[in-house]
Amino acid sequence: MAPPATFAESMALQEVMISSPPDIKNNINDAAPTGSRRVFKSTGPAFVPISGVYGGHLLGQSAYAAYKTVDKSFYCHSITGHFLVGGKPKTPFVYTVETLRQGKTYCTRSVQVRQPTSQNNSLLDSEVIFVATVSFKTVEPRGLESQLPPPEGLERWVSNPRGREIAPAVDVPSWIEFTKVKGMRPFYTAVDLRKVDVEEENRSRPLHEHRKVQIYKPVGPFPPEEQSCLSICTHIYASDRNGMFAVTAPHNASDNIIHTGSLSHTLIFHANPEKLLFPDTAVGEEGYFNPSSWTVLEQLGDSASEGRGLIRSRIWSADGVLLASVMQDALIRVRVDNGEKAAGKDNKRKPTFSESLKSML
Template structure:
């Protein structure tokens, strides 16, 4: 099996020209040397996107949108928040085009608006093609220390990061039928761009109400970062990982993950609370097994209603610092009552996730 793609490979971008008619050509061999065009710059993905089963992983669009936006701001700024809206599912093996617009450029805060498209190679007007994802990315400069407070970290935090390699690699889709399917098919667990591992918290969840069940994953990027991009790529790693398997924090407590008919992210917001120095994966240049090399993603399904689920997540470092908070609104339609009634607009004749997998055995 080929080694997993590094995070740098996964995020790789090439600046492209915005011309009339649009003409997808590199403007510079160095992405940072190209001049902005009319307040907008565009970038084309050159690296692979993670594909859990058939569609592109949403965290890739989030992380790469932030990375593209980073290319348009001064190095004194860092991303402190991002909000993305998923409009159409991404297609594997087709490059993404990220158009970054300068909304505001202030002295301490600035804002970028990113539109993502997947035009076909023969599209004569690629910048007029369908938008599949949009994101608003806010940047700020580092400020002197001011007020300091946070919610206390989980009491189990030290235990979660005590033995990273003892945790199993998180499944591409954390659903019982998928895990069984991969065993029957002999598909080994794998990861790409980010080494993300699942912490077993099933026993402690048994005594919790459904809305307090926790899903816990730990992660770090794969491969080293160039020193000049250590900060921005570390932050993009957190953004990338924040979308992983979150929807199953809603369906899992209901034992309904196998009965999914249709699911997908609608919107995703991440707000960082720590300064860039606390967000660094400082030892990505070496093989580090210590807990300090891992971040913790703690996910809770606060609500399930109206064919949707609401996921609230917190990202911690191993010392208990709250690095970021994530909220996610997701489309979640499942078959209920033994198949007699669908939820939302899902057609009850449509197979569930587990039924689709059984048909492939």
């Protein structure tokens, strides 16, 4: 198996000059006028949990593409993405970034993502698979400050990162068993994400208060000039990982999934860019596992209904600063009646995730 890609390699883009209209800016530090457009093509690998592309890759790389069109005094403070069509693992992504507004302290970019095939005459003629709105702002003087208190288990969650198991690509019991039978080792790519066992803590909680906890940090060093940008993109990338199972796991229904996927995903940062940094990405092994350098992703399944689930997440620094809040609307169809019919467009019996894996053994 090839070594995991670094986060910087995973985000890599090259600009594509489709045409040269007068509204396209060549200097990324220039403030582009409303309506200007720039196009970028991915060059790095996308993480593939099983067969489809990881949604967090599209979120993070959309933000990274948008970053290339704003002045360095701006940082991303929020992003909302809508997943339209599943991505193909071996096909590059094309990101079209349009300037919606350019202000002095806030600016907004729209990003459309496509995956052109060799049959397309134009990179921009193919189907849009993902759209995002990315908002940027400048750093402001200190003002009002308040936040939720950090969770009681936070200090324990970040302790001993080396001893935490690498989070499975799909955090479902049947998948974990499948990988053991197949002799597949857990691995990470782009972001080192580790699972924290909170099963005992969840036993006494109602279903909607069950938590899923993971800790993470990026893999590999960042170029100094992109330290802030790539740190923020790391948080965006990680925020989508295994979140849907925060809805199914409290119901013991993860193995009974028939169809699941993100519909929309919103992340809002609360902290200034300095608090969002991963400054020690290039340190040696001992420093790498310093608990204070890891970030906590706390996920809760607030609602399950109408074939969908709502995942509410919080991102915490190791010292208890609320860095960001996340809301994710996901398609989640599971078999709940053990009968022949399944939720969906028709009445045909569809195999559950567990049944599909058993057929592959």
